[in-house]
Amino acid sequence: MFDWLIVGAGFAGSVLAERLATERGDKVLVIDRRPHIGGNAYDRYDDAGILMHQYGPHIFHTNSRQIFEHLSQFTEWRPYEHKVLAEVDGVLVPIPINLDTVNTLYGLDLTSEELEAWFAERAEPVDEIRTSEDVVVSKVGRELYEKFFRGYTRKQWGVDPSELDKSVTARVPTRTNRDDRYFGDEFQVMPLHGYTRMFENMLNHPNIKVMLQTDFAEIRDEIAYDRLIFTGPIDEFFDFRFGKLPYRSLSFDHQTLDTEWHQPVAVVNYPQTQDYTRVTEYKHLTGQQSARTTLTYEYPADVGDPYYPIPRPENAELFKKYEALAKETPDVWFVGRLATYRYYNMDQVVGQALATFRRIEEAHPKTPAVAVNGAAPRLGVG
Template identity: 75%
Template sequence: MFDWLIVGAGFAGSVLAERIASQRNESVLLIDRRSHIGGNAYDCYNEAGVLIHRYGPHIFHTNAQAIVDYLSQFTAWRSYEHRVLSSVDGKLLPIPINLDTINKLYDLDLTSEQLEQFFASRREKVAEIRTAEDVVVSTVGRELYEKFFRGYTRKQWGVDPSQLAKSVTARVPTRTDHDDRYFGDTFQKMPAGGYTRMFHRMLDNPQIKIMLQTDYREIRDSIPFRRMIFTGPLDEYFDWRLGRLPYRSLRFEHVTLDREQFQPVAVVNYPQTEDYTRITEYKHLTGQQSRKTSLTYEYPTDIGDPYYPVPRAENEALYKRYEALAAECPDVWFVGRLATYRYYNMDQVVGQALATFARIQKSLPSRTVTQIPAQREAAE
């Protein structure tokens, strides 16, 4: 009899497994239908010895010191600030849009003050900002929206930005200075030894048993457990009884080249051309030295593992109906991007998992823990 069955060994499931095992001294069976832990953040060395992210680039960034402190128990960090270029009109330009983006695109020499006037002259008045399109055209105008956002977003989500919630493009800032960092968070670093190594340290506890290539529906009636944490798609838990929640998937093409570098930054976006949305070159992320380099081409699709909840009003309405069903499930906690139908960053998932554990602590009496392992020292 396990105290807990946790479905999904990504950030949400792994953080909760670690907290329950180390702080409550309770037994956990952590399962995942894939052949590895770490969820979409899984990284590994390929046949060329290059450390790649199997499911596309994962760059850790946060403004929450408590989340940094928690994860730092299991990893040291490598400083890295993410920069992305966008292939527009035959030029590689910084994205998010900044002063250099506009000056290079139009062969101008604007100052920051002049750029604000430039944007002001192009903005469209939108009575009520509701969609992803509204956000962009009301900030930088129609032309820049068409060049940088519309094509990329249509490929990424399979629908026009005018049909998506404003949250999709509200995540991307617009700057009037030279700041070309993709994120503005105070903490931007990569796990020094990779994500998978961090997950292994997180789950290194005798109270945690891991079963991979395991579907929870195949074992839920044969392995006894007291409580469950579910991090998979919410509609799947209920056998799709209200209909399927739309999730967007990705297909990855991994390529290794016999050269040291392919592109000037880790990620280049392709909003105007190509079937793929972006190319990632991992050595920029990891700092690894190698005579070869490895790339990933990303092709969004509706077929395959679910990655992103599709933010549309009708999908949110269906999710709310499933959420009402979830509220009626005793001793089951639903956590993570798929189970709560939210487009969370990694740090937000960690924060949600830690907040869930705090609620568990408050609502459930725990065993007396005779000895809680001391905080692990960060590895090399």
């Protein structure tokens, strides 16, 4: 008999499993249909001895000291500031767009102040910024939008940026200085020994049992548990009652080359050419030294494991129907990117999981006796 069954051994499920076991002494069963823990952040050493990410690059960054310090219980860190180049017009230039990007592409020698005016001359007025296209053309104009964003977004999401919510491209800033870091967060680090080791430490508790290659649908009526935390697709939980929520998938081509380095930074984006969106070289992330190098070519797809909820208005409306069902489902907590249909970063999922734990504590205060029953079900939105 378990106090909790947690479906999914990624960030949401693992963070909650550790909190429930450590802080409350609850007995927790974590299941995952994959043959490993860590969800999409799973990393492993390949045949060349390179620590690589099975599901594409995962770069940890956050402005939350609380989230950083929480995860620091389970890993040491190595400082790492992520840098990305984009191949545009046959030249590798920094992305997000900055002063060097514009000067290199156009053969200019602008200062930061001059670049502000240069952007302003090209920016198109938009009455109401609703879409990803609106975000970009209102800041830097249509030409840079076409060069950097339109093709990449169409490959990544399968739809034009004019059909996507503004949140997608709003994630990528535009800079007038020479800052070529992809993120601006206070904490930018990588787990020193990898994400999988961090998850192993998180789940290493006598009250936590992990079952891999286990499908929830096959065991949901076979295992005794009091309450459920679900981190998978919410539409799947409800047997697609209102139809399938659209998710974007990915496929990966992992290659090892007999050369020390392949590219100057960890990730190179291809907004204008190629079927793949980006190429990742992992030694930049891990700091490993090797005469060989491992790369991942990333291909977006409509079919396959769900990775990204697609932020469009009609999808949000469909999700609201499932959200209403979730609120009527007692003793089930929905947490994570797929269960709450939100395009969260890793740190945001950790924050959501910690917030959900606090709500669990309020709803089911732990006493020497059995935890209180009958609390209202809720979504774990933090």
